[in-house]
Amino acid sequence: MSDQIATSPINDADIWQHALSVARLGVIDRNFATGETSHSASWKRMLGYDEHELPDHEDLWLSLMHPDDIERVRDISRRNVVGETEYLEAEFRLRHKSGEWRWFLGRGCVVERDPDTGIAIRLIALQTDITGQKNSETELRHANERLRLALDASGIGTWHYEPDTGRMFWDERMREIYGIGPEFEVSLDTCPAFVHPEDRDAVEAQVARLIETRETLHARYRIVRADEEIRFIDAHTRYLSEGQHSARVVGIVRDVTSEVRAAEALATEKETLRVTLHSIRDAVVATDGEGIITYANESAIQLFGCENSDMIGQPIGAWLAGRCKTRRDEDAKTLLAMAGDDGSERVIRHTAAPIAAGTGTVSGSVHTFQDVTQEHARKRELAYAARHDSLTGVLNRRAFEETLADFVSDAEAPSFALFYIDIDYFKAINDMAGHAAGDAALKGATEAMKQCLPSSAIVGRLGGDEFAAIVPTSDRDSAIAVAERMLEAIRSTPLPAGMRHRDFGASIGVEFVDAPGESATNLLARADDACYAAKAGGRNRVAVRDGRSDTAGGLAAIRMASDLGDAMEDGRLKLYAQELRRLDDPWNTCGTVEVLTRLVDTNGNNVPPSEFIPAAERFGMASMLDRWVIRQALERHGSQMGPDGALSLGFNLSAQTLSDPSLWTFVKETIAENGVAPNHVTFEITETATVTNFEAAQQFVRHVRALGCRVSLDDFGAGLSSFGYLRRFSVDSVKIDGEFVENIARSRFDRAIVSSITGIARDLGFYVVAERIEEEAALDVLRELGVRKVQGYLLHKPEPLEDLIARICGHAGAETAERRAG
Numbered sequence: 009m010s011d012q013i014a015t016s017p018i019n020d021a022d023i024w025q026h027a028l029s030v031a032r033l034g035v036i037d038r039n040f041a042t043g044e045t046s047h048s049a050s051w052k053r054m055l056g057y058d059e060h061e062l063p064d065h066e067d068l069w070l071s072l073m074h075p076d077d078i079e080r081v082r083d084i085s086r087r088n089v090v091g092e093t094e095y096l097e098a099e100f101r102l103r104h105k106s107g108e109w110r111w112f113l114g115r116g117c118v119v120e121r122d123p124d125t126g127i128a129i130r131l132i133a134l135q136t137d138i139t140g141q142k143n144s145e146t147e148l149r150h151a152n153e154r155l156r157l158a159l160d161a162s163g164i165g166t167w168h169y170e171p172d173t174g175r176m177f178w179d180e181r182m183r184e185i186y187g188i189g190p191e192f193e194v195s196l197d198t199c200p201a202f203v204h205p206e207d208r209d210a211v212e213a214q215v216a217r218l219i220e221t222r223e224t225l226h227a228r229y230r231i232v233r234a235d236e237e238i239r240f241i242d243a244h245t246r247y248l249s250e251g252q253h254s255a256r257v258v259g260i261v262r263d264v265t266s267e268v269r270a271a272e273a274l275a276t277e278k279e280t281l282r283v284t285l286h287s288i289r290d291a292v293v294a295t296d297g298e299g300i301i302t303y304a305n306e307s308a309i310q311l312f313g314c315e316n317s318d319m320i321g322q323p324i325g326a327w328l329a330g331r332c333k334t335r336r337d338e339d340a341k342t343l344l345a346m347a348g349d350d351g352s353e354r355v356i357r358h359t360a361a362p363i364a365a366g367t368g369t370v371s372g373s374v375h376t377f378q379d380v381t382q383e384h385a386r387k388r389e390l391a392y393a394a395r396h397d398s399l400t401g402v403l404n405r406r407a408f409e410e411t412l413a414d415f416v417s418d419a420e421a422p423s424f425a426l427f428y429i430d431i432d433y434f435k436a437i438n439d440m441a442g443h444a445a446g447d448a449a450l451k452g453a454t455e456a457m458k459q460c461l462p463s464s465a466i467v468g469r470l471g472g473d474e475f476a477a478i479v480p481t482s483d484r485d486s487a488i489a490v491a492e493r494m495l496e497a498i499r500s501t502p503l504p505a506g507m508r509h510r511d512f513g514a515s516i517g518v519e520f521v522d523a524p525g526e527s528a529t530n531l532l533a534r535a536d537d538a539c540y541a542a543k544a545g546g547r548n549r550v551a552v553r554d555g556r557s558d559t560a561g562g563l564a565a566i567r568m569a570s571d572l573g574d575a576m577e578d579g580r581l582k583l584y585a586q587e588l589r590r591l592d593d594p595w596n597t598c599g600t601v602e603v604l605t606r607l608v609d610t611n612g613n614n615v616p617p618s619e620f621i622p623a624a625e626r627f628g629m630a631s632m633l634d635r636w637v638i639r640q641a642l643e644r645h646g647s648q649m650g651p652d653g654a655l656s657l658g659f660n661l662s663a664q665t666l667s668d669p670s671l672w673t674f675v676k677e678t679i680a681e682n683g684v685a686p687n688h689v690t691f692e693i694t695e696t697a698t699v700t701n702f703e704a705a706q707q708f709v710r711h712v713r714a715l716g717c718r719v720s721l722d723d724f725g726a727g728l729s730s731f732g733y734l735r736r737f738s739v740d741s742v743k744i745d746g747e748f749v750e751n752i753a754r755s756r757f758d759r760a761i762v763s764s765i766t767g768i769a770r771d772l773g774f775y776v777v778a779e780r781i782e783e784e785a786a787l788d789v790l791r792e793l794g795v796r797k798v799q800g801y802l803l804h805k806p807e808p809l810e811d812l813i814a815r816i817c818g819h820a821g822a823e824t825a826e827r828r829a830g
Contacts, residue, residue: 034135036069036116040089041129054112054137056105069135074101074109081114088117089128099138111142168258169196185241185263187233204230204238215245218257222247228264240268291377294363295324297370311356311377324375332356343384344377355384397469399447400454405628408468408476413528415478421524425487427477428517428535429457429494432547434473435696437503437512443702449503449512456497460490471628472663476532484520484552491516491550499548515542518552529627536626568623571609576636580608583640583809588658588777588799591791595803597816602658602692602799603641604806605633630662631671639678641809642689646682648817649689655816658690660722666693667701672711679715686716692743694722695733702736709737720777725761731768739774741797746780749800753785759793766794 034051038044045066049059055072062068070078077100088096095117101109116133165182169175176194183189186202203211207229218225225245230238245259285292291308295301304319312319312331319327332344344356357380363372395407403411415421431453438446450473457467457477466478481487498514517538519531534553542551575581588600607615624630638659648655665671679686691712698705709719721733724742734742744765752758762778769776778790781800790798 032136036133036135038066038131038133039129040127040131051135054135055102055110061105069102072102074103077101085131089131091118091121091126091128096133099142110137111139112136113138163262165261166259167194167261168256171255171257182261185239185261186231187235187237192234202231202233204232206230218245218247222249228268239263240265293319293324293375293377294372295375296372299324299373301327302372308377311379328358343380353381354379355381400451400469402454402458402475403466403468405468405470408466408470409528409532409628411466411468412476412478412531416521416524416526416528416531418524422480423482423520423522425479425481425484425490426519426521426531426535427475427479427491427494428519428532428539429475429477430515430539430543431473431475431498432513432515432543434512445503447702449501452501452503453498453514456501457494460493460497462490471667476535482522487518487520488550488552491518495548495550513548515539515547516550517542518550520552533627568615568620572607572620572624572629572633575607576632580610581636582606582608583637583644584806585657585809585812586799586806587804587812588797589803591787591795591798594787594798598797599654599816600656600658600690600797601809601812601816602660603637603809605637606806625662625664628664630664631668634659634661634665635674638675642678642682642684645809645813646684648813649682649684651685653685653688655813656688656690658692658720660692661697663697663701666697666705666708669704672708675712675717676715679717686712687718690718690720690740692720692722696723698733698737706736709739713738713740725765734768734772741775741777742769743777743779743799744795749778749786749790750780750782752778752789753783759789762790762795763793770794 032050032054034054035048036051037046043066044064045068046064047062047068052059052062055062070082073081081098081100084093084096084098087093095115097113097115099111099113102112104110112135114133114135116131118128118131120130121128163181165179165185167176167178167182169177174196176196176198178186178194178198180190183192183194186198188194200208200212211227211229214225214227217223226243227245228240228242231241232238240263242262242264243259245257247255247257249255285305288305289307291311292303292305293301293308294303301319301322301324304316308319309316328344332346342358344358346354346356357378358375360373360375362370363374364370395403397404412426415424431450434446434449437449454467454469454475457475461467461477461479462481464480468476470476479487479490481490495514495516499512501512503512517535517540519535519538521531538551538553541553542549572581582605584604584606585601586604587597588602589596590598605617605621607617607620609615621630621633624633641657641659642649645655645657647653649657661671668674678684679689689712691708693705693709713719718740719737720741720743721737721739722743723745725745725748742765744762748758748761752762762776766776775796776794777797777799778786778795779799781787781790781798781802783802786802787798
């Protein structure tokens with residue numbers, strides 16, 4: 009056997025393959041002249057394959073490469089093949105037989121070229137699996153990131169000193185603590201130089217002890233920063249010397265000024281607390297661990313009408329039980345009912361908090377008592393106001409929809425008829441007699457409805473001139489008779505003196521509900537469809553929905569309103585915008601933009617605003633939509649809307665939005681949170697929106713203009729009372745209704761209207777915007793009439809807000825650079 013081994017020829021290929029496997033190397037040999045490419049068996053084994061499982065072909069290794077790496081590696085190989093680089097080297101991922109991606113390092117070069125043409129003939133590349141190395145690098149990077157995050161979060165600065173070289177290193181946080189910038193050169197003497205003179209000797213003694221004993225040093229002292237501010241520092245320093253490595257001194261520093269000052273403040277806190285407890289209006293009573301009263305302040309003695317000695321030593325529970333009745337409010341807080349001096353009931357809020365000892369045990373408790381009689385009464389009033397319409401006193405839309413939902417979800421609820429009531433010609437009363445007359449008409453119509461309805465009926469105002477009523481009944485004829493009586497009563501509603509408009513009435517749609525389980529939204533939509541049928545039939549009549557037919561339009565609107573909420577979440581609701589241009593330079597941007605919306609349905613089709621906006625208004629989602637637009641625009645682009653920003657955004661507000669009592673708070677907070685200069689925000693409101701809730705609109709306008717925002721009256725001139733709004737609202741601009749602009753180059757009437765508006769604007773101190781500019785001839789006419797800004801498809805078509813702002817801000821940046829260069 010041994011003779012056989014000794015005489016066997018040595019197989020060089022086997023030795024070569026063995027060497028490659030031991031070295032964990034794979035070889036790729038590519039002959040450009042013959043088109044042959046070979047991959048070593050060791051290369052295939054690194055990918056988990058036997059030699060014959062992967063037949064060699066020209067693009068074998070590229071077919072296994074990660075798609076993100078292919079173009080980069082091809083470019084590196086190409087540059088070597090054409091002679092731009094002497095060697096090629098690249099890191100890339102190949103798919104292992106197991107399906108996982110493995111990292112490889114490839115090195116190689118062209119080893120043979122045509123001597124005449126220099127064209128590559130043969131290329132050899134070595135590849136090795138570096139997945140372990142890449143994973144280690146990733147873990148190390150993550151560890152360093154975690155350490156840096158921990159240091160950043162803790163506010164700790166680090167430093168180290170090399171005695172052998174005399175070099176000192178401070179990190180960024182260390183320099184921040186001492187108030188010096190990166191240009192300041194630090195040395196061994198830097199720290200002592202910043203130490204407060206009164207602490208310097210003690211610190212130097214501790215440093216000397218560190219050098220002598222090599223023990224870890226912990227010191228707290230004061231420094232005088234570069235800006236002369238005195239701060240307290242907590243420092244840990246350690247001397248490191250390991251084997252043959254050079255010694256180092258390392259340290260961490262933390263600014264503990266707030267902790268020190270808090271400790272100093274704590275020393276006086278108890279005395280301050282004692283004085284405070286005797287002077288505050290809230291009654292405060294303290295007990296021990298057994299619930300025995302140990303302390304009562306002056307307010308507690310006055311509240312309970314007794315002497316201090318009467319309370320001290322009494323069990324708190326028995327004391328209260330003899331004087332108060334206990335109940336809970338809607339926040340699950342304890343309320344006590346006591347008799348006042350005048351015999352009326354006083355409501356007292358009682359809260360208790362345990363006093364925890366250092367061991368975690370409870371050593372007593374502190375009880376506070378507040379007289380909330382007036383607050384409790386106000387809460388009841390606010391609770392009522394939150395569910396009721398302030399003008400008519402009936403339920404508001406949200407409360408009515410909740411009540412309707414309760415009805416249809418209750419299996420034991422009686423059958424009922426749902427009335428959808430739309431007051432006819434209400435806007436005409438507003439236009440001719442003013443908002444006060446319109447409010448009086450709505451109040452009168454509401455009283456007329458209530459007088460005709462049974463006591464079990466529930467009425468709600470859905471918004472503007474729309475109402476609804478739930479009428480429990482199983483008799484359809486009697487329900488229709490009630491609706492007919494309501495029509496007659498509304499027609500007979502007394503109108504304001506001098507009003508000659510006698511078409512005041514209503515259109516009523518009726519939906520009968522016999523079984524529970526139906527969606528409240530669907531029911532309202534169907535009743536609304538019936539109301540539309542009444543209007544289409546000539547108004548001032550009752551229409552009953554035919555249960556055998558489907559309300560396709562109503563259900564389609566429901567689906568669209570529902571989809572609108574989903575679109576806000578999944579990115580299908582898009583922010584678009586159209587520019588306003590200065591008339592003296594209409595072909596260039598001025599940074600003023602009206603924000604618009606576009607909806608893409610789940611099938612990828614664009615939905616016109618004329619479809620989804622009415623659906624949002626119909627189902628009470630307009631306010632949500634407007635808030636979403638304002639929030640998204642300011643959060644994304646507020647950084648370009650600061651005092652020096654080049655961007656101003658305008659937002660359209662619906663009637664529902666203006667009626668939202670929390671709108672002003674939302675607007676103020678959103679502007680502040682995003683650092684937006686208020687004068688870069690404009691709110692556009694229409695006559696229709698103000699009609700719905702004139703007082704709310706007027707109050708909102710007053711608030712936003714006081715903040716510095718701008719207000720514009722949109723579609724000006726479309727209503728009969730447009731000029732009357734200028735008396736009631738203080739605005740910055742009016743946007744003329746496009747009906748008076750699109751044909752202004754040919755219409756003397758339109759020119760006269762616009763001329764009147766610009767003249768009034770000049771006298772009252774606001775400017776005029778003309779929209780729907782679609783031909784160049786209109787620009788000259790509008791310029792002569794004194795219009796300042798224009799908007800329309802001729803000048804700029806709506807486009808995605810992101811794209812428009814990028815162009816505006818890029819343009820502004822270029823102008824700034826040009827001015828600086830000049």
